[in-house]
Amino acid sequence: xxxxxxxxxxxxxxxxxxxxxxxxxxxxxKPPIIELRHATKIFPGGHVALERVSLRVDRGExxxxxxxxxxxxxxxxxxLIRELAPTEGEVLIAGRDxxxxxxxxxxQLRRRIGTVFQDFKLLxxxxxxxxxxxxxQVIGASRSEIRSxxxxxxxxxxxxxxxxxxxxxxxxxxxxxxxxxxxFVNHPPLLLADExxxxxxxxxxxxxxxxxxxxxxxxxxxxxxxxxxxxxxxMRRRVIGLADGRVVRDQSAGMYSxxxxxxxxxxxxxxxxxxxx
Amino acid sequence: xxxxxxxxxxxxxxxxxxxxxxxxxIVTVAITILLLGVLIPILQTTGGKANEVRDQVDVRVxxxxxxxxxxxxxxxxxxQQIPHVESVDYVSKQQALQxxxxxxxxxxxxxxxxxHRNPLPASFEIQPDDIDNLGTITSALQPPGQNGDPEPISPxxxxxxxxxxxxxxxxxxxxxxxxFMLVIAALLITASLLLVGNTIRLSIYARRTExxxxxxxxxxxxxxxxxxxxxxLVCGLIGGMVAIGALLLGKVxxxxxxxxxxxxxxxxxxxxxxFPALMLILLAAATVVSAxxxxxxxxxxxxx
Numbered sequence: 001x002x003x004x005x006x007x008x009x010x011x012x013x014x015x016x017x018x019x020x021x022x023x024x025x026x027x028x029x030k031p032p033i034i035e036l037r038h039a040t041k042i043f044p045g046g047h048v049a050l051e052r053v054s055l056r057v058d059r060g061e062x063x064x065x066x067x068x069x070x071x072x073x074x075x076x077x078x079x080l081i082r083e084l085a086p087t088e089g090e091v092l093i094a095g096r097d098x099x100x101x102x103x104x105x106x107x108q109l110r111r112r113i114g115t116v117f118q119d120f121k122l123l124x125x126x127x128x129x130x131x132x133x134x135x136x137q138v139i140g141a142s143r144s145e146i147r148s149x150x151x152x153x154x155x156x157x158x159x160x161x162x163x164x165x166x167x168x169x170x171x172x173x174x175x176x177x178x179x180x181x182x183x184f185v186n187h188p189p190l191l192l193a194d195e196x197x198x199x200x201x202x203x204x205x206x207x208x209x210x211x212x213x214x215x216x217x218x219x220x221x222x223x224x225x226x227x228x229x230x231x232x233x234x235m236r237r238r239v240i241g242l243a244d245g246r247v248v249r250d251q252s253a254g255m256y257s258x259x260x261x262x263x264x265x266x267x268x269x270x271x272x273x274x275x276x277x
Numbered sequence: 278x279x280x281x282x283x284x285x286x287x288x289x290x291x292x293x294x295x296x297x298x299x300x301x302x303i304v305t306v307a308i309t310i311l312l313l314g315v316l317i318p319i320l321q322t323t324g325g326k327a328n329e330v331r332d333q334v335d336v337r338v339x340x341x342x343x344x345x346x347x348x349x350x351x352x353x354x355x356x357q358q359i360p361h362v363e364s365v366d367y368v369s370k371q372q373a374l375q376x377x378x379x380x381x382x383x384x385x386x387x388x389x390x391x392x393h394r395n396p397l398p399a400s401f402e403i404q405p406d407d408i409d410n411l412g413t414i415t416s417a418l419q420p421p422g423q424n425g426d427p428e429p430i431s432p433x434x435x436x437x438x439x440x441x442x443x444x445x446x447x448x449x450x451x452x453x454x455x456x457f458m459l460v461i462a463a464l465l466i467t468a469s470l471l472l473v474g475n476t477i478r479l480s481i482y483a484r485r486t487e488x489x490x491x492x493x494x495x496x497x498x499x500x501x502x503x504x505x506x507x508x509x510l511v512c513g514l515i516g517g518m519v520a521i522g523a524l525l526l527g528k529v530x531x532x533x534x535x536x537x538x539x540x541x542x543x544x545x546x547x548x549x550x551x552f553p554a555l556m557l558i559l560l561a562a563a564t565v566v567s568a569x570x571x572x573x574x575x576x577x578x579x580x581x
Contacts, residue, residue: 081493104497111495121490125294137283138496182494 031095032056033190033221034080039089041075041245049075051245052089057223059189062216064232065225066249067242073225076242077194080223081110094189111139114183114220118195120175122167122182128154129163132182139186153185154178157211173204177211184215191215193224202231202273209235210266217262234272288507291484298480299512305476306516306563307523309469314524314559316465318552320458336403336414336439342370344399344433352431356401359417361410366402373397398435411439470566477509477570481578488578498579505571513567517560528552 034057041050050072057063065073078084079091082098090097093109101109123131132150141149154160157177159170167175176196183191193212197205209224216222226232232239241249260268292299338356340349349367356365368376374395378384390396405411418437422428429437481488491501 107492107495107497107500109495110493115493121486121493123487123490125291125487134491135494138491138494138500140280143279 030059031092033059033061033094034223035090035092035095036076036079037090037092039076039079039086039091041072041079041084042087048245050079050086053242053245053247054089055240055247055250057221059221060216060219062213062222062237063224064235064237064239065223065242066227066229066232066239069227071242072245073227073242074194077115077192077223077225080192081113081115082106107138111186112188112190114180114186114188114191116176116179116183116191116193116196118198120167120179122175122179124167126166127163128159128165128167128170128178131167131178132185135182135185149185153181156184156214157181171204172200173207176200176204176208180208180211180215184220187218187220189220191220191222193222195226196224197226197228197231205231206266206269206273209269210262213265214262231273235269284503285507287504288511291504291508292511298476298483299508302473302476302480302509302512302567303516303519305469305472306513306567307519309465309472310517310520310559310563311523312465313462313469314520314555315527316458316462317555320455320462334405334408334411334440336405336411336418336437338401338403338418338434339398339436339438340400340433341435342398348431348433349399352433353401355430356403356418359414361406361413363404363406365404368400368402370395370397370399373399408445415439470570473566474570474574477567478574481505481571481574485578488575492579498575501579502572502575505575506568509571510564510568513564514560516567517563520563521556521560524556 034055036053036055038052038054039050040048040052042048053072053076065076067073075084079086080093080098082091082101085099090099092098093113098109123134126134129150132153133146136146136149151160151163154163157180159174159177159181162170162174167178170178176199180193180196183193191212196212197208200208212222212224229241239249239251240247338352340352353365353367356362374387374397377397378387381387403414405414415437416427417430418434419427419429427437488501
């Protein structure tokens with residue numbers, strides 16, 4: 001069992017390596033990391049959650065997906081990790097139609113997509129370290145790999161000194177940082193965040209956004225879903241607006257500089273939100 | 278290998294953390310096994326009794342006192358040739374008297390027979406190959422004559438008796454009891470499976486968010502399932518051992534001292550499977566059912 005897992009992973013890694021851009025200059029040549037082609041989702045009972053949605057997200061982008069509650073944002077996220085299948089149309093991840101992935105291979109897809117949720121979805125029975133380690137254990141990482149990667153991820157999110165705490169001993173912001181560490185510890189090419197700041201106060205939210213931006217700067221594509229249009233507008237990133245299951249707005253490049261560093265990003269945000277440092 | 282250790286570790290960790298649902302599962306398994314452990318020997322004893330009765334059924338041919346040796350010998354050969362006869366035993370007058378003496382509480386009674394004469398006839402005891410062939414053998418011994426009355430095949434025969442009526446009465450009672458016990462056993466097993474399944478479902482339901490998170494980070498279904506199965510296995514093992522301990526205690530303190538004085542209990546020794554074997558089977562069943570139950574119940578939470 002262990003052996004077949006390893007070989008599957010090796011094959012996947014090989015495939016991933018073909019597609020993952022080694023340099024940013026190669027980005028254009030590769031298929032987009034996310035591509036929806038006329039994706040429609042109709043729930044049993046006739047409710048249309050998404051209607052012929054087409055969009056592309058290229059590697060390395062930082063994208064906001066906004067819209068009021070019930071506009072189909074969460075449905076879209078669920079379709080990207082194949083929790084839901086589109087009724088019509090196609091969902092492509094790194095150029096591959098994920099409807100063609102067999103059920104058995106779905107876990108492999110999810111290992112390459114980090115996910116962060118509004119309610120954190122932590123394992124309450126495990127401490128901070130083990131929560132992050134679990135994501136590595138499921139992919140069969142060796143113990144030494146776990147020992148080196150987990151502290152790195154925790155330091156990145158600023159929880160390096162809380163490894164023995166349990167989730168219920170952390171603040172909301174810290175819990176969200178922990179869930180980001182877990183999502184990122186594999187260094188997935190794509191990170192999805194569904195309302196990551198929905199439960200947090202503005203100051204903490206900026207910290208989380210700053211963290212996601214820092215992760216984006218390492219080359220990971222980040223897609224953030226939120227209903228907080230005002231905050232998004234001030235961040236000057238690409239924004240895709242959804243309403244009633246349709247794309248109503250897609251403002252891309254040109255509005256922000258690509259090489260703003262994390263500190264500048266945070267300072268500007270705080271400034272625009274009217275918060276003191 | 279390290280993976281196996283990881284799964285076992287995860288399973289045991291879940292046991293320590295979720296003590297309440299695990300305890301419920303253990304108690305459920307223990308009670309179920311306890312009931313089965315009491316019921317199965319009783320069921321087997323009933324079955325054993327019924328078989329014993331069937332074995333005792335036979336046909337007896339009583340002979341006149343003045344039957345000659347050659348008549349007797351011919352009759353014995355003839356009886357052996359009747360279909361469905363398994364064995365024939367000749368019981369002489371002296372033997373019959375001796376048998377009676379052995380059965381009496383006070384053997385001296387035999388010696389007080391009037392005139393010291395032996396009133397018992399010699400006889401053949403015929404064992405049929407099956408209880409249902411008694412009638413065939415009886416009618417072969419005394420086929421209907423010209424006027425329709427049964428006529429014995431030999432002048433030496435005084436009377437032919439079979440114990441069919443008694444036997445069938447006892448057998449039908451014991452088979453009713455047997456069916457009744459089987460129904461109870463079937464109901465009990467069904468109830469226990471449902472109960473164990475439900476307990477497992479509850480304990481998994483309590484951790485469904487955990488399962489959801491595991492799926493989100495890309496754990497394969499088996500990777501999620503194994504720790505739960507280890508947990509179920511340990512619950513089943515502990516529950517089974519508790520029940521078997523109680524059964525052993527009950528056997529040593531209650532059943533064994535009574536076994537010598539009560540025939541129903543002593544019959545168990547000869548007709549049922551050995552107690553240790555039964556306990557091992559119950560323990561294995563408890564463990565396997567709990568482990569598989571856990572794995573099976575998880576299915577609904579593992580849909581992609």
